[in-house]
Amino acid sequence: MANGLERESGLVVIFSDDELSEMSGVKKSGDHIEVTCGCTSHRYGDAVGRLRVFLNGDLQITCECTPGCQEGKLSPAAFEKHSGRETARKWKNNVWVIVNGEKVPLCKTVLLKYYNQTSKTANGSHRSNNGRVCHRDEFIRCTRCNKERRFRLRTKEECQVHHDALADVNWKCADLPYDKITCDDEEERASRRVYRGCTRSPTCKGCTSCVCFGCEICRFSDCSCQTCTDFTRNAKV
Numbered sequence: 001m002a003n004g005l006e007r008e009s010g011l012v013v014i015f016s017d018d019e020l021s022e023m024s025g026v027k028k029s030g031d032h033i034e035v036t037c038g039c040t041s042h043r044y045g046d047a048v049g050r051l052r053v054f055l056n057g058d059l060q061i062t063c064e065c066t067p068g069c070q071e072g073k074l075s076p077a078a079f080e081k082h083s084g085r086e087t088a089r090k091w092k093n094n095v096w097v098i099v100n101g102e103k104v105p106l107c108k109t110v111l112l113k114y115y116n117q118t119s120k121t122a123n124g125s126h127r128s129n130n131g132r133v134c135h136r137d138e139f140i141r142c143t144r145c146n147k148e149r150r151f152r153l154r155t156k157e158e159c160q161v162h163h164d165a166l167a168d169v170n171w172k173c174a175d176l177p178y179d180k181i182t183c184d185d186e187e188e189r190a191s192r193r194v195y196r197g198c199t200r201s202p203t204c205k206g207c208t209s210c211v212c213f214g215c216e217i218c219r220f221s222d223c224s225c226q227t228c229t230d231f232t233r234n235a236k237v
Helices: 003-009 076-082 110-124 156-167 226-236
Strands: 032-041 045-054 059-063 095-099 102-105 138-141 148-151
Touching: 032 076, 045 076, 045 110, 059 076, 059 110, 076 095, 138 156, 148 156
Parallel strands: none
Antiparallel strands: 032 045, 032 095, 045 059, 095 102, 138 148
């Protein structure tokens, strides 16, 4: 594989063609791969979805259990719960992908390689060279419809969007730049909102792994707000 394609394709390099060759529904993108996945409930049968595996260890599932299913961008734990799996909280064993025609648990594939590395890093040290290892998802309430909307804080760009929205006293659903959400869209269910992306526990209510009090990812030197100004000043000391 040419070096140019390697740099452009991201995870295409990390997971070799041989590692992915027997998996069903593989699609490759610049920053993630996507495969068919599912979770089996003895009562409801198989719930099928699309699993995205990102370079930074993030795992994201879009549920396709029924044609009209509205669940999107679920964590594996949330997908396991949504499927109706009776023995939940063991998503690494219960969520499967199809390898050579057989259902294989995620824990027995290469797909958790970077998720596990991220978890170990977070447990061993809460800071990376650029600041916090993880920022949990946050919510802001729309001033028009009064519904809470989720903000993912994985990158500096996503943190900037959340930061600007937090400062806007008139923020509304239509202001979200990356999700086409309107006030007519349903709010996330309460059972879904508890999942906020902490590396220690998906239902964490706030710990040192997922609550950041300021780092180079979520603070901005060109911003004049008090929190960014204080961080910039202290970082130079």
